[in-house]
Each structure stands twice: as C-alpha cells, then as structure tokens.
Amino acid sequence: xxxxxxxxxxxxxxxxxxxxxxxxxxxxxxxxxxxxxxxxxxxxxxxxxxxxxxxxxxxxxxxxxxxxxxxxxxxxxxxxxxxxxxxxxxxxxxxxxxxxxxxxxxxxxxxxxxxxxxxxxxxxxxxxxxxxxxxxxxxxxxxxxxxxxxxxxxxxxxxxxxxxxxxxxxxxxxxxxxxxxxxxxxxxxxxxxxxxxxxx
Amino acid sequence: xxxxxxxxxxxxxxxxxxxxxxxxxxxxxxxxxxxxxxxxxxxxxxxxxxxxxxxxxxxxxxxxxxxxxxxxxxxxxxxxxxxxxxxxxxxxxxxxxxxxxxxxxxxxxxxxxxxxxxxxxxxxxxxxxxxxxxxxx
Numbered sequence: 001x002x003x004x005x006x007x008x009x010x011x012x013x014x015x016x017x018x019x020x021x022x023x024x025x026x027x028x029x030x031x032x033x034x035x036x037x038x039x040x041x042x043x044x045x046x047x048x049x050x051x052x053x054x055x056x057x058x059x060x061x062x063x064x065x066x067x068x069x070x071x072x073x074x075x076x077x078x079x080x081x082x083x084x085x086x087x088x089x090x091x092x093x094x095x096x097x098x099x100x101x102x103x104x105x106x107x108x109x110x111x112x113x114x115x116x117x118x119x120x121x122x123x124x125x126x127x128x129x130x131x132x133x134x135x136x137x138x139x140x141x142x143x144x145x146x147x148x149x150x151x152x153x154x155x156x157x158x159x160x161x162x163x164x165x166x167x168x169x170x171x172x173x174x175x176x177x178x179x180x181x182x183x184x185x186x187x188x189x190x191x192x193x194x195x196x197x198x199x200x
Numbered sequence: 201x202x203x204x205x206x207x208x209x210x211x212x213x214x215x216x217x218x219x220x221x222x223x224x225x226x227x228x229x230x231x232x233x234x235x236x237x238x239x240x241x242x243x244x245x246x247x248x249x250x251x252x253x254x255x256x257x258x259x260x261x262x263x264x265x266x267x268x269x270x271x272x273x274x275x276x277x278x279x280x281x282x283x284x285x286x287x288x289x290x291x292x293x294x295x296x297x298x299x300x301x302x303x304x305x306x307x308x309x310x311x312x313x314x315x316x317x318x319x320x321x322x323x324x325x326x327x328x329x330x331x332x333x334x335x336x337x
Binding site: 030031033034035036037039143144145147162164165166179181183 | 272274279280281283284288289291298299
C-alpha cells in the first residue's frame with residue numbers, strides 16, 4: 001500500500017514539475033468595466049440642485065460619477081449613494097474635492113429640485129442632482145444607454161421605477177472612461193478613482 | 201507494461217488535478233458584426249449575445265464586448281459606440297443580472313463560477329472541458 005502511495009505521489013509530482021510555467025494575463029487596471037477607446041461623454045443641460053445649470057462641462061478637471069435614479073428608490077439608489085459617499089470619505093479631502101457625484105432623476109414627476117437636494121444631502125452635501133422636462137431626461141438616458149420604466153403598484157397610487165443601476169465614470173477630460181455595475185463596494189470605487197486621478 | 205500504463209494514468213490524473221490552469225487570455229469575447237443594424241432593419245432576427253454567459257474566475261473572468269457595427273449598440277450593461285470595446289472584469293463568483301435591451305427578456309445574466317480548486321474539482325473541470333471542447337488546458 002505504501003509503495004502504491006509513493007508511486008502515485010511520484011507520478012503527481014512529476015506531472016506538476018512538467019506543467020508549463022503559466023502566467024496569468026495582466027488584470028484590467030480598473031475594477032469597473034472600461035470603454036476602449038474612451039469617447040467624450042454626452043453632455044446635457046439640466047436644472048441643478050445648486051441653482052445653476054447642470055452641465056458636464058462644469059466639471060472638466062474633475063472626475064464625474066454620473067448616477068441615474070429616483071428619490072423614492074427603496075434599495076439601489078440609497079445603496080449606491082451611500083457607497084459613493086463612503087468612497088469619497090476614504091479618498092481623503094484633497095482627492096475627494098476632485099470627484100463630483102451627479103445624480104440625475106428618472107422620475108421628474110415626483111423629484112423636484114428641493115426633494116432631490118434634501119435627499120442627496122443625507123448622503124453627502126457635495127452631491128449634485130439634476131432634473132429637466134421628461135423628454136430632455138429621456139434623450140439624455142438614450143445617449144448613455146440608460147433605461148427607466150415606471151412600474152405601477154397594483155391597488156395603490158404609488159409607483160416605482162425600474163432603472164439602470166450602473167455608475168458612469170467620466171474622466172477629467174470629460175471622456176466616458178468606465179462604468180461600475182451595481183454591487184461594488186466603496187473600496188472598488190476608491191481603487192478606480194485613485195487610478196483615474198493619478199492618470200490625470 | 202502494466203507498470204508504465206499505471207504510471208501514465210497516475211501522471212495524467214495528477215496533471216489534470218493539480219497543474220495550474222493555463223489560459224492565453226482571460227477574456228470571453230463577443231462581437232457585434234458590421235452590418236448588424238442594417239440586417240435588423242431589414243427584418244432579420246440577429247442574436248449576438250446569449251441570454252446567459254458563463255465565466256470562470258481565474259480562467260475566463262473578463263467579458264469583452266466589441267461593436268464592429270456602424271451605429272451605437274446597447275450591448276449588455278453598456279452603450280458601445282462604433283469601433284469601441286467594453287471590457288468588464290469579474291472578481292467574485294456570483295450570478296449577475298444586467299438590463300439589456302438587446303434581449304427579448306430585457307435581461308442578460310452572467311454566471312461567474314469559482315476557480316476550480318486543485319484536486320478533484322480541477323480534475324472534474326478539466327474532464328468536462330476535455331469532453332466538451334476536446335482540450336483540457
């Protein structure tokens with residue numbers, strides 16, 4: 001029995017020693033999905049929660065994290081915004097200054113500027129929100145490949161919105177560089193934001 | 201003769217169960233061919249992405265979507281411009297659902313399996329691959 005065991009061990013060791021030297025291909029630098037080549041992010045003109053026109057061009061030189069959602073969202077939006085707020089904290093104040101979160105409503109019927117402002121303020125006072133006429137928002141969503149659909153709640157006047165959940169990551173030159181799918185932890189955002197900030 | 205046969209079998213088992221998994225690329229590539237939009241406009245059914253994509257950590261854990269068509273295409277979770285690629289890595293074994301207008305169901309699923317551990321798991325993984333694709337690498 002011992003001889004058989006020694007024989008199997010010897011064969012296995014030999015097999016291992018003959019396995020070619022494998023090396024994993026280099027991992028993508030970012031945790032997010034990356035667009036290659038990056039192209040200019042579609043700009044927009046919305047009413048901003050800071051009382052100014054909300055345009056991407058305003059944030060050139062900063063990293064912009066663009067989120068689509070609605071303030072009555074029960075799960076995805078609070079989770080995403082809380083994680084982005086946490087990521088900004090972890091980045092430290094200097095780096096966080098270079099990151100702007102922009103939240104665009106997909107529910108202009110209920111989300112007015114005041115409501116969006118209060119909602120975002122609960123996560124991070126620096127977050128900016130935007131709204132516009134439904135057709136303007138629909139055109140913006142189309143430019144980013146974002147979907148949003150009203151979901152009626154049977155037997156109630158209330159409704160929900162089914163919507164895209166990814167965060168669009170726009171670099172300092174205004175190019176749409178990456179897209180972080182829902183579910184990533186703040187550490188992943190911190191990782192990618194640091195790389196994007198370092199890239200200039 | 202018996203000795204050598206046993207040795208070869210043990211060698212094969214040992215290699216299949218313990219050798220590191222080789223992979224030239226960790227990417228699973230899907231392309232939208234040139235002319236897809238035109239074919240769709242002509243009324244042809246064109247399916248590019250399967251409704252479910254299966255990846256394996258450490259082997260194929262990157263979804264690479266490439267748009268070779270002349271118009272932007274919503275492809276899985278992203279709107280991809282003509283000539284553009286979208287490279288989405290996965291680091292956790294799980295089932296991921298993405299909204300996808302390219303599918304009739306409106307959803308695309310990516311199932312990411314864990315990397316087969318050295319031993320029986322890796323042997324089974326290689327055996328299945330050998331059976332289905334004719335390659336155990």
